[in-house]
Amino acid sequence: MGRMADVLAFTKGHGTENDFVLVPDLDGTLGLSPARAAFLADRRAGIGGDGVIRVVPTAHADEDDVRAQAEQARWFMDYRNADGSAAEMCGNGTRVFAAYLRREGLESADEFVIATRAGAKRVRADGDGWAVELGPWRLTDPAASERDGVDALVHLGEGDPYSAVSVDLGNPHTVVALPEEVDLESVDLSRPPVVRPEPPHGTNVEVVRPIGPGHIAMRVHERGVGETRSCGTGACAAAVATSFWAGSLDTGSTWTVDVAGGRLTVRLLADHGVELAGPAVLVADGTLPLATLPA
Structure with missing residues (x-):
């Protein structure tokens, strides 16, 4: 699948209903402006998705630190939020990206x-889905987190703020410990949560409810997007935060994370590593005239 002179090819995919528009740019000449990414993600005027992924050779990436990865990674997942802003990465998106590379023959290994x-x-291929090592996590404010178990307060609509802990997984997350008397489905995520202290680059906010040992349910408001059906790095942050509050960050422990769009599995690895596993579905392929894109 490629780009013809006046037509843009795309693929629609999702991971636990966190959906993306994938755009192949196999020669690195297309580029993707914020306005074009936002148009493609628009559910009414464009194709629709929680984000947009440009599939481009790592050697053709715009950023020096990404191009430096070319020796170990042939392909760069150029991820954009629904508002067109560039993001560090996306856990669900990595699995959909991997599924696309395999289907298109751009990668052949498992x-x-x-x-x-x-x-x-x-x-790595994992049954009907994919697993991805997301690298090391860290507490954004270790001193506050280890002293009080929290480092932030989050306002979700009206009422008093909730306690939260901030976890960095290459992108920022703030995980809310929901009190037992508050129903997960009743939380208002129609507006961006207000986080104090305010993170300098914004944050994704996960609201978590324990279900049982090694099992949690989660809803998420993603920065630059709004509430989504799932967030892969958010599921990892939620599992890490819950483990931290429980005082048991054991290597090899596994968490089941229920999200609105399905179920994910998170495994804690050595040296603060974390692995995310779950489905990746390529739904449809299509084209649209380049003339319809913003200049």
């Missing part, structure tokens, strides 16, 4: 490395 703005990520 395990390979892809480039992201958050560094190189190893992906």
